[in-house]
Amino acid sequence: MSIRNILDEIIEDSFPIYFNGVDLSQFFYIKSDNGRAIYGREVELFSVPSRPGALIKGVKYPPRTITMEVLFACDSAEELRKKLEDLNDILSLEEPAPLIFHDEYDRTYYAISERVTEGYEWNGFHVTTITFICPDPHKYGHENKENFVNGLATVRNNGYREAAPVFEIEVLEDITYMDIICSDAYMRIGEPVTVEQTPIQREEVVMNYKADNTTGWTTGTDVDGGVPAGNFQTNGFSLNVQSYGTGSTWHGPTIKTSVPQAPLQDFIAEFLLGFPSTSYDKRSRVEYYLLNDLSDAIAKVAMKRIGNEGLGNTVEIRLGGGLDTEFLYVGKGEGAGTAWADFRGIMRIGRIGNEWFFYVAKFHPETGAHVNRMYRTYTDAELRFTGNLSQIQLHAGQTGTVPTEAVNIDDVLIKRVNTVTDNQVPYIAYAGDIIQIDMRDSSIKINGEYRSDLKDFGASFFMLPKGKTDLVLEPSTKLSGKVTFRERFL
Incomplete structure (x- = not known):
């Protein structure tokens, strides 16, 4: 097949692909891509003696692999070399970055380039296959945000999977504790003050x-x-x-x-x-x-x-x-x-x-x-x-x-x-501080500093199930804030 026939075949179907905010279609035409259709799982089985077949031990979702067969079409071999240099720089990231396809503009994969399989090269034309790995196999929708009003917020997760929320809370008055509560889990940092205790500025x-x-x-x-x-x-x-x-x-x-x-x-x-x-x-x-x-x-x-x-x-x-x-x-x-x-x-x-x-x-x-x-x-x-x-x-x-x-x-x-006695509870945050609870990486930060030492023993980094979730923030009169999350899909 001639180069012209290849171009006639693929240019009509070309579409933008954005990686880390850069439109890759300025470098090449995409002929085909794979890895975005039905997603395969790994089912772990174990055998029981004297019993036919096997039992299911668990289901795993392996990293997603996305491959793209592409064509570089340049006016000269020199221009091709420069384009390849530029693309190598764009792809040479150490962490996964957003990958968005034109036919899924409202979904984002997080990918890192893994390998390239070289095809033929002639003058300013070059065919190759680029492979991206998504360590997290999910694709994500746009960010959703809900503000807490009087300590209450209701969120609706319309994705097909549980979503990991991020809470950003501003402290209005000095606090000894903070609770974020949903129907079946809670997150607490610090310790509430009982009637027999007094707060102290440690x-x-x-x-x-x-x-x-x-x-x-x-x-x-x-x-x-x-x-x-x-x-x-x-x-x-x-x-x-x-x-x-x-x-x-x-x-x-x-x-x-x-x-x-x-x-x-x-x-x-x-x-x-x-x-x-x-x-x-x-x-x-x-x-x-x-x-x-x-x-x-x-x-x-x-x-x-x-x-x-x-x-x-x-x-x-x-x-x-x-x-x-x-x-x-x-x-x-x-x-x-x-x-x-x-x-x-x-x-x-x-x-x-x-x-x-x-x-x-x-x-x-x-x-x-x-x-x-x-x-x-x-x-x-x-x-x-x-x-x-x-x-x-x-x-x-x-x-x-x-x-x-x-x-x-x-x-x-x-x-x-100051020394804290048995009937005193220290403040953990003060007016103007910003507390971030990130369920994505199970982290607690106050003003950017990690403070996992404040987490209550029974508290958990919980997920938002599909559908509606009511959230409670306490003490409501001393805190204001928001919850953000991105819906997940396979």
């Missing part, structure tokens, strides 16, 4: 610095491996470096201030910062020193790029100072060492009794969820690091005249941790 904010000024801050006196120099400036919501000053070793602006209501024994210190990764040649560091009333360090957390380590940023966690120190962590996170590259996120350190803990996470640029997370703990069994927290010192550093990244220091939040 984590009490004593300092909430928004980096909007430097009033009350003085020049710091000591930094590791260098000297204070230069100065910070603020743009109204973030500190950045106006000048690093000069020096042959580490040098840069260093300021400190007293912590209100100090000294603190049990505390949590949170630091928001930005640490870009724009060049392999740049070196920088941002350090937070926790000081006692004598300005001696009781702990330090830092993010830095100090050597030939690519674009990855190193996190350092150290307890103590001077001759008695303990490094809890020095590293670049999991993976290839770029977990905290182009960092905008949070570093947290705290102590309760003789237990120290540290947390670092990057903010997802689109959702704000905490990603590339790391958590470390340390038991100070010998009581070496018991000094009270009285001051906070901020430092940004440059080494010699080596170019630096445009680092910035955002919020500094210090909390005193």
Whole structure:
């Protein structure tokens, strides 16, 4: 069959196919596709001795495979090569992406390209078969949304399968618990207060610095491996470096201030910062020193790029100072060492009794969820690091005249941790917080941070059955929100 006959056969039946928002029909004509018709299941059987046949053990729904036989038709071999390059880039994703066909415009598959079977190629023409794998075999309808009104919402799932809801709840008043209830299941985080109990603010904010000024801050006196120099400036919501000053070793602006209501024994210190990764040649560091009333360090957390380590940023966690120190962590996170590259996120350190803990996470640029997370703990069994927290010192550093990244220091939040007695129940969320319960991946987040530790033992991540479901949100006067879900089909 000639190329012209092939084109005459398939152009009339061509239609758009969107993968990750890109119309693939601009690259090729589709001749045929498979994998979207009757979906086959896998039936697991087991045999019983002395009994004919078998019994059904279960039914599995394997990943869906979608294949497309396509034709590239270009004016020249050179144009074909460029189109193939562009398409390779579009298909080279690490996670499944939306795949939408013109004849099912209201359904979405989630697919990842797996392999390509090459056919013939001649001049600017090329025939090939592209295979997509859908780890989740379902296809999804458009998103449905219902708001809670006075703590009530009614949803209707018109799909052919159960649907996984996502609840996004805004806290209007401080709460000790939250319930989401349907007819045969519930989700609870926290604990309600009985008539014999009182709520308590376990984590009490004593300092909430928004980096909007430097009033009350003085020049710091000591930094590791260098000297204070230069100065910070603020743009109204973030500190950045106006000048690093000069020096042959580490040098840069260093300021400190007293912590209100100090000294603190049990505390949590949170630091928001930005640490870009724009060049392999740049070196920088941002350090937070926790000081006692004598300005001696009781702990330090830092993010830095100090050597030939690519674009990855190193996190350092150290307890103590001077001759008695303990490094809890020095590293670049999991993976290839770029977990905290182009960092905008949070570093947290705290102590309760003789237990120290540290947390670092990057903010997802689109959702704000905490990603590339790391958590470390340390038991100070010998009581070496018991000094009270009285001051906070901020430092940004440059080494010699080596170019630096445009680092910035955002919020500094210090909390005193209060003791909770048997007749007290701690608040779990405060006015303005956003709680997300995602039944798709069984996750609980507050302001983007995973908080599965708050889940009640008997609670479950439930699905919405086909048909109508009534939902109840409690305490209704202290919460508002919505539920979203997508109907599922095979």
